[in-house]
Amino acid sequence: MATMDEMYQTLIIEHDRSPRNFKALEAPTHHAEGRNPLCGDEVSLDLRLDADGRIAEVGFQGQGCAVSKASASMMTTAIQGKTVDEAMALFDSFHAMLTGKTADKEILGKLKAFEGLAVYPMRVKCATMAWHVLKESLGASRES
Amino acid sequence: MSSVRAEFPIFSRTSRGKPLTYLDSGATTQKPQVVIDAELGFYEGWNANIHRGVYEFSERATMAYDGTRDTVAEFLGGVRADEIVFVRGTTEAINLVAHSYLKPKMTPGATVLVTEMEHHANIIPWQLVGATLKAIPVTDAGELDLQAAERMLGEGPLLLAVTHVSNTLGTINPIAELAAMAKRHGVPVLVDGAQAVGHFPVDLTTLGVDFYCFSGHKLFGPTGVGVLWGRHELLEAMPPFQGGGDMIDRVTFERSTFAASPQRFEAGTPNIAGVIGLDAAIRWLSAQDRPALERLDAELLAAGYEMLEQVPGLRFIARPASQVGVLTFTMDGAHPHDIASILDSEGVCIRAGHHCTQPLHARFGVPASARASFGPYTTEQDLLTLTRGLLKVRELFG
Numbered sequence: 419m420a421t422m423d424e425m426y427q428t429l430i431i432e433h434d435r436s437p438r439n440f441k442a443l444e445a446p447t448h449h450a451e452g453r454n455p456l457c458g459d460e461v462s463l464d465l466r467l468d469a470d471g472r473i474a475e476v477g478f479q480g481q482g483c484a485v486s487k488a489s490a491s492m493m494t495t496a497i498q499g500k501t502v503d504e505a506m507a508l509f510d511s512f513h514a515m516l517t518g519k520t521a522d523k524e525i526l527g528k529l530k531a532f533e534g535l536a537v538y539p540m541r542v543k544c545a546t547m548a549w550h551v552l553k554e555s556l557g558a559s560r561e562s
Numbered sequence: 563m564s565s566v567r568a569e570f571p572i573f574s575r576t577s578r579g580k581p582l583t584y585l586d587s588g589a590t591t592q593k594p595q596v597v598i599d600a601e602l603g604f605y606e607g608w609n610a611n612i613h614r615g616v617y618e619f620s621e622r623a624t625m626a627y628d629g630t631r632d633t634v635a636e637f638l639g640g641v642r643a644d645e646i647v648f649v650r651g652t653t654e655a656i657n658l659v660a661h662s663y664l665k666p667k668m669t670p671g672a673t674v675l676v677t678e679m680e681h682h683a684n685i686i687p688w689q690l691v692g693a694t695l696k697a698i699p700v701t702d703a704g705e706l707d708l709q710a711a712e713r714m715l716g717e718g719p720l721l722l723a724v725t726h727v728s729n730t731l732g733t734i735n736p737i738a739e740l741a742a743m744a745k746r747h748g749v750p751v752l753v754d755g756a757q758a759v760g761h762f763p764v765d766l767t768t769l770g771v772d773f774y775c776f777s778g779h780k781l782f783g784p785t786g787v788g789v790l791w792g793r794h795e796l797l798e799a800m801p802p803f804q805g806g807g808d809m810i811d812r813v814t815f816e817r818s819t820f821a822a823s824p825q826r827f828e829a830g831t832p833n834i835a836g837v838i839g840l841d842a843a844i845r846w847l848s849a850q851d852r853p854a855l856e857r858l859d860a861e862l863l864a865a866g867y868e869m870l871e872q873v874p875g876l877r878f879i880a881r882p883a884s885q886v887g888v889l890t891f892t893m894d895g896a897h898p899h900d901i902a903s904i905l906d907s908e909g910v911c912i913r914a915g916h917h918c919t920q921p922l923h924a925r926f927g928v929p930a931s932a933r934a935s936f937g938p939y940t941t942e943q944d945l946l947t948l949t950r951g952l953l954k955v956r957e958l959f960g
């Protein structure tokens with residue numbers, strides 16, 4: 419499992435420097451914003467769902483640490499083309515992995531790179547913030 | 563290894579598999595063996611509740627608990643022991659004063675004068691009792707604007723509530739000068755001494771303030787214990803903060819009367835072991851060569867500034883002329899939390915975030931910063947390890 423150091427070297431810095439889908443959408447169907455009062459990180463998320471209920475387009479903006487930015491960036495690529503249920507299943511697995519519970523790692527794909535974060539509970543919040551905002555934007559009931 | 567450092571058992575431990583480089587004493591200090599032994603010794607040897615039993619252990623616990631008032635009173639320059647109120651920490655001390663001193667005096671629109679560098683603990687309690695806050699501005703150097711202070715004291719605040727030392731910038735504020743100014747305007751003064759008492763001696767017999775508070779855990783003592791000092795005549799005139807056992811004179815269902823201060827403000831079973839640990843901590847600190855510790859702190863601070871200046875893209879938030887050992891900075895392109903995580907992987911503990919001073923960060927236009935703060939056990943090696951870690955951050959973030 420990657421140490422914090424290795425995660426920074428291989429993944430986090432790359433996405434921090436060139437975040438994917440770092441933009442506002444022209445015509446979003448869903449939008450939500452989140453803030454971590456502990457560190458002042460902010461993320462704003464736009465989604466466009468197509469007629470089949472699939473996530474056709476995602477954009478995020480915000481400011482914060484590299485972990486939260488990298489996680490938001492990877493989330494946007496991971497949920498593209500997924501249905502709402504599929505995206506939520508992804509979040510459940512991601513959350514389970516980071517909180518040391520049994521997770522369906524198969525569906526996580528590239529998101530598995532964050533696994534090492536589980537031993538840094540203070541930073542887990544940074545990695546899950548964008549996902550919580552996603553959930554809120556989709557109007558799913560809040561938990562965890 | 564300096565002899566002081568050898569008294570702190572934690573430095574034989576590792577963090578993330580690396581030797582511990584502890585640079586977060588502003589958040590809480592480490593504990594010398596004598597403090598650990600004092601708390602342990604109480605629980606192992608003579609644990610009992612206070613003020614209640616006539617048996618040996620209870621008497622001994624009561625004597626130790628109340629005797630700590632003498633230790634604290636002497637530590638604060640020789641004030642009256644019955645002016646020492648034991649509380650949970652600085653936060654509770656300020657809430658106590660807000661509730662029992664300020665609230666009865668509140669009128670619509672009444673103000674409390676604070677400063678832009680206050681910890682949230684010296685902001686929220688006043689807001690909770692309905693006070694409007696005005697804040698003395700902080701200059702670019704991270705110091706209080708004393709001309710503004712003079713003017714604002716003349717605008718009739720009910721109280722001046724000011725920190726002795728900024729937890730974020732390390733600034734040592736000129737409290738005696740501010741207190742003299744406040745006195746001319748008839749404004750009472752509360753001082754948040756949380757970051758001061760561990761760094762230099764404080765003499766409340768000459769400082770000219772009305773309330774002073776601090777936390778044990780920033781003074782090499784345990785968490786969950788702290789001190790409120792207040793002038794006897796002020797404390798005597800204040801109603802209780804909380805009700806319960808130990809703070810009463812006589813109780814009936816119609817009406818109860820209360821004990822004299824300080825007991826009036828210590829409802830319920832207090833943190834007895836914590837107070838005993840605080841006593842040990844103050845005795846330990848008082849036995850040190852304090853001028854030597856202050857010189858060491860100043861030398862390390864100068865060395866720290868010099869080392870960190872070599873890190874490309876690192877900016878200090880401010881550089882006050884008179885300050886304790888605290889280095890607070892940002893780095894271009896690297897968020898403070900990332901800085902702290904990368905340092906953590908090297909065993910270096912620093913604080914990242916707003917350090918409970920959001921208004922001060924807003925004043926300097928940054929959402930967060932990284933802070934390395936020193937204790938008497940800090941060494942030049944710690945600063946070298948910090949600098950090496952920061953160079954690694956620089957390398958990673960380009």
Ligand SMILES: Cc1ncc(COP(=O)(O)O)c(C=O)c1O
Pocket residue numbers: 588589650651652653654681683684725727728729754756757777918
């Ligand atoms: C200047 C200052 N005031 C108040 C506090 C609050 O102290 P405590 O959390 O021990 O009540 C702190 C500690 O963080 C501080 O640094």
